[in-house]
Amino acid sequence: MAPEAQTGKQPTPALLFDTFNAYQRTQAIKTGIELEVFTAIGEGNTTAKAIAERCGASERGTRILCDFLTIIGFLTKQGNNYELTADSAMFLDKRSPAYMGTVTGFILSPNVMGNFDRLTEAVRNGGSVGTSSVEPENPIWEDFARAMAPMMALPAQLMAQLVDQTKDKNLRVLDIAAGHGLYGIAFARQNPQVEVTALDWPKVLDVAKENAQGAGVSDRYHTKPGSAFDVDYGTGYDLVLLTNFLHHFDKETCETLLRKVHASLADGGRAVALEFVPNDDRVTPPQAAAFSMQMLGGTPSGDAYTFAELERMFQNAGFTRSEMHDLPPTIERVVIGYK
Numbered sequence: 001m002a003p004e005a006q007t008g009k010q011p012t013p014a015l016l017f018d019t020f021n022a023y024q025r026t027q028a029i030k031t032g033i034e035l036e037v038f039t040a041i042g043e044g045n046t047t048a049k050a051i052a053e054r055c056g057a058s059e060r061g062t063r064i065l066c067d068f069l070t071i072i073g074f075l076t077k078q079g080n081n082y083e084l085t086a087d088s089a090m091f092l093d094k095r096s097p098a099y100m101g102t103v104t105g106f107i108l109s110p111n112v113m114g115n116f117d118r119l120t121e122a123v124r125n126g127g128s129v130g131t132s133s134v135e136p137e138n139p140i141w142e143d144f145a146r147a148m149a150p151m152m153a154l155p156a157q158l159m160a161q162l163v164d165q166t167k168d169k170n171l172r173v174l175d176i177a178a179g180h181g182l183y184g185i186a187f188a189r190q191n192p193q194v195e196v197t198a199l200d201w202p203k204v205l206d207v208a209k210e211n212a213q214g215a216g217v218s219d220r221y222h223t224k225p226g227s228a229f230d231v232d233y234g235t236g237y238d239l240v241l242l243t244n245f246l247h248h249f250d251k252e253t254c255e256t257l258l259r260k261v262h263a264s265l266a267d268g269g270r271a272v273a274l275e276f277v278p279n280d281d282r283v284t285p286p287q288a289a290a291f292s293m294q295m296l297g298g299t300p301s302g303d304a305y306t307f308a309e310l311e312r313m314f315q316n317a318g319f320t321r322s323e324m325h326d327l328p329p330t331i332e333r334v335v336i337g338y339k
Contacts, residue, residue: 038092105147127300145207160186181208188217233264243274250301258317
């Protein structure tokens with residue numbers, strides 16, 4: 001049976017064409033951020049001429065860029081006037097406290113994007129054939145800590161509210177692969193009885209300490225430099241945070257780490273993982289499921305794990321039970337393992 005008879009639709013190359021040219025979307029949003037187009041429009045410069053003057057660009061180039069940004073959903077246009085969408089006003093206008101333009105410094109860095117020039121080899125190999133993000137003291141993690149913090153602020157606050165709802169208990173928190181430190185800092189900010197120990201590479205911890213100082217919690221913020229697999233955690237923690245970390249490794253490596261986490265927890269302690277967790281079909285929800293591709297391109301054996309897979313890892317590491325919580329409006333989920 002012909003494909004069109006099966007689907008009731010005439011085949012069209014539109015999706016194929018759009019996908020072949022999808023790199024233009026990436027470069028257009030990057031250029032819009034670099035030229036501060038979204039900030040310019042937010043300031044009231046709404047015509048191509050006015051935006052161009054504000055951004056130091058040509059009127060023709062600005063018109064074509066803004067039309068394209070309208071086509072892909074970041075701007076609206078009435079007559080010759082452009083306006084920000086609600087998302088663009090929130091995340092792409094530099095005057096917004098939720099500005100995320102810095103994220104391109106990591107997500108679109110040559111180290112990250114370059115791996116996808118070799119994706120065919122990665123598929124054949126079953127993992128990255130370029131620069132692996134899990135190499136010891138990889139300098140990209142300092143870039144990550146500085147660039148990605150704005151994207152992590154909201155989930156950090158939401159996770160702290162979910163896990164420490166009463167905000168009135170003494171809690172010792174270990175933040176593994178702390179990066180920018182915002183997850184541990186969120187717990188310390190909302191509960192003055194929280195003491196945080198952050199673990200990461202030394203230069204990355206410098207960024208976390210800066211953020212702790214800025215948040216006013218540096219007196220309750222301590223550090224352990226080194227590898228999460230090698231450093232002695234100590235014992236007696238009430239919470240161990242594993243935010244955006246397990247997906248970098250295969251299941252066996254995750255279980256090895258989780259056994260170490262389990263041993264570091266006090267009785268009744270909890271391990272709290274933040275992850276891109278696809279449903280069992282591994283194709284929904286789309287953003288979480290698609291994260292597996294990021295891991296294929298950038299790590300030797302990482303993946304976006306389903307809750308069933310994570311639950312089994314926690315169980316094999318000695319945890320008595322696990323539960324999963326959505327964290328709207330983010331696209332990630334929180335998995336909590338109980339000792």
